[in-house]
Amino acid sequence: MKQYRLNEDRLPQKLHVVFSSKIRNRIDDIYTKNQNNVKALYQWFDYIDGIESYISNPTISWDNMGRYPNYNNERRFINDFDYNVGCIIKINSRTNLPYVYVFKVNLKPKEFGLIESKNRINRIISEVINQYLRQNLIIN
Numbered sequence: 001m002k003q004y005r006l007n008e009d010r011l012p013q014k015l016h017v018v019f020s021s022k023i024r025n026r027i028d029d030i031y032t033k034n035q036n037n038v039k040a041l042y043q044w045f046d047y048i049d050g051i052e053s054y055i056s057n058p059t060i061s062w063d064n065m066g067r068y069p070n071y072n073n074e075r076r077f078i079n080d081f082d083y084n085v086g087c088i089i090k091i092n093s094r095t096n097l098p099y100v101y102v103f104k105v106n107l108k109p110k111e112f113g114l115i116e117s118k119n120r121i122n123r124i125i126s127e128v129i130n131q132y133l134r135q136n137l138i139i140n
Contacts, residue, residue, distance in 0.1 A: 014056040015089075016099040023105055026116075030107070034114045044112040051083050051105060061089060061100045075103075082106065 019027070027048070034041055055061050055078060068076045078085045086104030091097070109116045 012058045014053075015058055015061055016092075016097075017052045017056050017102060018090075018099055019102045019105070023102060023107075026107065030109050030114055030116055033117050034109075037114060040113045044107075044109065044114055047108070047112070050081075051085060054078075054080070054083065055085055055087060055100050055102070061087065077104075 030044075031041065059065070060078065060080075061076075063070065063076055068078050070076055073088065075086060075088045078087065084104070084106035085102060087100050087102045089098050090101045092099055
């Protein structure tokens with residue numbers, strides 16, 4: 001009996017991953033709040049890189065095997081490794097290349113010992129007020 005083995009010399013090219021502005025802002029907010037906790041931030045960013053690497057795989061993002069729930073507008077929800085990622089494949093209008101747009105993700109900052117600002121709006125308002133007061137104190 002003969003056996004055949006398939007060796008792939010090249011893996012498929014990974015897709016570019018783009019997080020929604022809401023997710024990017026949340027990541028920036030968590031980073032800003034926890035700059036003194038370098039070890040936890042490093043582990044957390046490694047976790048986020050793992051999410052990006054996993055969903056950038058075309059087999060996963062296109063769901064060639066039909067493993068993930070697929071809802072309206074071809075939205076997919078990938079629950080592997082407890083990532084809980086909601087994404088959709090979009091086409092870049094300039095390059096005509098597909099990319100993965102992430103509109104939902106479980107960032108899990110508390111599991112890495114990171115603090116998340118509970119009331120971001122109040123913090124933004126207080127920063128604006130502080131900036132206004134600093135400008136007026138300098139002028140007056």
